[in-house]
Each structure stands twice: as structure tokens, then as C-alpha cells.
Amino acid sequence: MKTIDSLGDLRGKRVLVRSDFNVPLDGTTITDDGRIRAALPTLTRLADAGARVVVLAHLGRPKGAPDPQYSLAPVAARLGELLGQDVPLAQDLVGPSAKATVDALADGQVALLENVRFDARETSKVDAERAELAGELAQFADAFVSDGFGVVHRKQASVYDIAQVLPAAAGDLVLNEVESLSKATGDPERPYAVVLGGSKVSDKLGVIANLLTKADRLLIGGGMVFTFLAAKGLSVGNSLLENDQIETVKGYLATAESNGVEIVLPVDIVAADSFAADAAHRVVAADAIPDGTMGLDIGPESGKLFAGKLADAKTIAWNGPMGVFEFEAFADGTKAVAQGIIEATTAGGFSIVGGGDSAAAVRVLGFDEAGFSHISTGGGASLELLEGKELPGLTVLAD
Numbered sequence: 001m002k003t004i005d006s007l008g009d010l011r012g013k014r015v016l017v018r019s020d021f022n023v024p025l026d027g028t029t030i031t032d033d034g035r036i037r038a039a040l041p042t043l044t045r046l047a048d049a050g051a052r053v054v055v056l057a058h059l060g061r062p063k064g065a066p067d068p069q070y071s072l073a074p075v076a077a078r079l080g081e082l083l084g085q086d087v088p089l090a091q092d093l094v095g096p097s098a099k100a101t102v103d104a105l106a107d108g109q110v111a112l113l114e115n116v117r118f119d120a121r122e123t124s125k126v127d128a129e130r131a132e133l134a135g136e137l138a139q140f141a142d143a144f145v146s147d148g149f150g151v152v153h154r155k156q157a158s159v160y161d162i163a164q165v166l167p168a169a170a171g172d173l174v175l176n177e178v179e180s181l182s183k184a185t186g187d188p189e190r191p192y193a194v195v196l197g198g199s200k201v202s203d204k205l206g207v208i209a210n211l212l213t214k215a216d217r218l219l220i221g222g223g224m225v226f227t228f229l230a231a232k233g234l235s236v237g238n239s240l241l242e243n244d245q246i247e248t249v250k251g252y253l254a255t256a257e258s259n260g261v262e263i264v265l266p267v268d269i270v271a272a273d274s275f276a277a278d279a280a281h282r283v284v285a286a287d288a289i290p291d292g293t294m295g296l297d298i299g300p301e302s303g304k305l306f307a308g309k310l311a312d313a314k315t316i317a318w319n320g321p322m323g324v325f326e327f328e329a330f331a332d333g334t335k336a337v338a339q340g341i342i343e344a345t346t347a348g349g350f351s352i353v354g355g356g357d358s359a360a361a362v363r364v365l366g367f368d369e370a371g372f373s374h375i376s377t378g379g380g381a382s383l384e385l386l387e388g389k390e391l392p393g394l395t396v397l398a399d
């Protein structure tokens with residue numbers, strides 16, 4: 001991939017940087033700033049080189065129009081604190097405020113444009129619409145640096161199309177992630193265990209097909225569980241469920257069996273009366289989830305089962321928390337898996353944690369990041385790389 005060095009002398013040049021600042025928020029409070037910290041080496045390097053740095057980022061999944069709950073204002077404030085300089089936030093993406101913000105930048109200064117997903121063209125499936133937005137963004141810049149590793153699997157205007165209209169390079173975070181993850185992409189040391197959880201169920205179900213040809217064991221937790229249990233004919237109450245994926249999952253279960261891949265499902269579930277921190281809850285067998293309740297964590301027996309399946313693994317990839325770890329009552333499954341991975345890593349395994357919330361869970365629950373071989377800023381991006389897919393945001397940076 002092309003590197004920042006290939007862009008030449010950047011003093012006085014306007015450099016657009018795509019970062020991944022999709023951080024977890026509680027209201028307007030950032031509960032884990034790991035993704036912002038991970039962006040600092042590239043931003044500091046560009047600022048130190050005298051560039052005028054204009055950062056593009058998204059937050060959440062707004063519907064292609066401005067939506068105050070997804071404003072990047074909290075990110076601009078935190079980025080400013082971490083960089084030790086005021087980071088102005090333009091009120092729009094390609095409008096008068098963005099233009100004025102970029103025009104006002106001095107050499108070595110960093111500014112942020114408002115959420116790229118407030119413009120429907122960013123995520124459009126129509127090439128010409130994305131290209132049009134990329135063309136408008138390009139007017140603000142002399143070069144583009146792609147450093148949002150967590151979005152390189154997205155064929156979006158600020159990730160993919162922009163790299164075709166400006167001199168483009170990979171930032172240090174993207175290079176570092178690709179190098180670290182490459183240890184698990186080619187010929188991973190076995191047994192190779194993949195732990196999947198979280199709530200982006202349909203996104204992650206998609207990666208399973210490929211993982212069934214690569215991994216030895218798939219451990220399923222989090223919101224993923226219930227589509228699997230339903231595929232086995234079990235009732236899941238009000239738990240997160242992708243009804244239209246049940247047939248696909250039945251196919252995965254059959255393929256796993258014929259490929260000799262072990263799919264490990266929880267044997268018990270923490271079932272709650274509602275989605276709330278103080279919801280009444282009890283541990284039930286996975287085949288006896290009461291009607292009217294929702295599974296918000298894997299149960300204690302499942303935690304032990306999963307840790308046991310990880311103990312001898314030589315390569316481990318983990319994406320997605322095992323439960324709603326943000327609520328203390330539903331964090332134990334995630335803790336058990338994190339602990340199991342740390343022990344397997346200490347015993348000589350190579351472990352990767354991927355995903356905004358999974359990485360946040362490791363830090364928020366008090367685990368030592370050094371216990372894992374690599375904590376990736378990418379969730380879907382790291383999974384797709386591990387699947388062996390070509391990622392549009394990387395291929396477009398090819399030298």
C-alpha cells in the first residue's frame with residue numbers, strides 16, 4: 001500500500017484524513033476513547049509535518065441527513081484534549097461551514113468536518129452519487145490519507161471514492177492493523193477459535209460462511225446466539241432474533257458438521273424481564289428461555305464451557321461482547337471469555353480482539369490490554385480481513 005511518505009512534502013498542504021471515530025457514547029459522554037487515541041499517531045505526524053489536517057469521520061448509523069444525536073461534537077472536544085490544540089468542528093460536510101473551517105486552518109492545525117453519514121451520498125450504492133460527494137470533498141484537499149481501519153470494509157465515498165480522486169496513502173493505523181492481523185489471515189496456527197457476539201447480527205452472520213472453511217471452532221455468544229437457538233427449533237422469548245436468517249443458520253450448522261468445524265453454543269442464558277440495567281433476571285437453560293424474557297448474557301456454565309474451548313487454542317479471534325456488558329448484571333459472560341483468552345495467550349496463543357465495543361469492553365471491564373496479542377480498532381473490518389476478503393478501502397490504496 002502507498003504510505004504517507006509517498007505524498008511528499010506536506011507543509012502547507014491540505015490533507016483529508018478518514019478516521020474511525022465511531023466511539024461508544026452514553027448521551028454525549030464518550031465511554032471509551034480508544035479509537036480516538038489510535039488515530040493520534042497519524043494526525044500528529046501530519047500536523048508535525050506542517051499539513052493542514054481535515055478529518056472525516058462517521059458516528060453511528062444516521063439516515064443520510066443531519067441528526068443531532070450523531071453529531072461529532074463530543075469527538076471534536078476529546079480529540080482537541082488529546083492533541084493539545086483546539087479542534088474546530090465544521091457544522092456541515094461540504095457546505096459553507098466546512099469551506100470556512102478549512103480556509104481558516106493554519107499549518108499544523110487539525111479540524112473535523114461533521115458526520116460524513118449526514119450526507120446520503122456517503123453510503124449510496126450508486127457509484128455516481130458517491131463519486132459526486134468525493135469530488136466535492138476533494139475540493140478541500142491536496143491529498144487523502146486513509147486511517148480509519150474500522151471502515152476499510154465499506155465501499156463509501158469518504159473511504160473508497162475519495163482515494164480515486166486525490167493522491168492517496170494508508171495512514172499508520174491502517175498499516176499497523178493490516179500487519180498485525182496478517183498473522184491470523186494466511187495460515188493460522190491451530191487450533192483456531194473464533195468467538196462471535198455483539199448485536200450487529202446480520203453483518204456477522206455473513207462472515208460465518210467463510211470462517212467455516214478456516215476456523216476449527218466457532219463460539220457463539222451475544223445477540224448472535226438466538227438466531228442459532230431458533231435454527232435448532234428452540235424458543236428464544238423476546239431476545240434479539242433475525243428471523244429471516246434462520247434458514248441460513250441452519251445451512252451453517254450443516255456445513256460446520258460436514259467440514260468438521262465445531263460450533264459451540266451457550267448451554268445457559270441470563271434471561272431478563274426487560275432491556276435495563278436493573279431488570280429482574282435469572283439463569284435458565286438455553287433450551288428453556290421463558291416467554292416474555294430476553295437473553296442479555298450467556299450464563300455461568302457457558303462462560304466455563306467457552307473458556308475451556310479457548311484454553312488450547314493457538315490462534316483466537318474475538319469480535320463482539322457475549323452480553324450487554326454495559327450493564328453490570330450482564331457483563332459476566334464477556335468477562336469469562338476475556339479471561340479465557342488472556343489465559344490462552346499467556347500459554348502461547350496469538351489473540352486478536354476486534355470491534356469498537358469488544359475493545360471497549362476489555363478496557364471498561366478492567367482487563368489489561370497487554371493480555372491480548374492485538375486489540376484491533378476494526379470490528380467488521382477485522383473480521384472481513386480474517387475471512388480472507390478483499391476490502392475496498394485497502395485495494396484502492398494499492399501501490
Ligand SMILES: Nc1ncnc2c1ncn2[C@@H]1O[C@H](COP(=O)(O)OP(=O)(O)OP(=O)(O)O)[C@@H](O)[C@H]1O
Nearest residue numbers: 198199200222223320323324355356357358379380
Ligand atoms: N444478548 C444481547 N442482546 C442485545 N444486545 C447485545 C447482546 N449481547 C451483546 N449485545 C450488545 O452488542 C453490542 C456490541 O455489538 P457489535 O456487534 O456492535 O460489536 P462490536 O464489538 O462493536 O463490533 P463492531 O465494531 O463491528 O461494531 C454491545 O453494545 C452489547 O450491549
Ligand SMILES: O=C(O)[C@H](O)COP(=O)(O)O
Nearest residue numbers: 020022150151356379380
Ligand atoms: O464500528 C465499526 O465497526 C465501524 O465504525 C464501522 O461502522 P459501520 O458498521 O456502521 O459501518
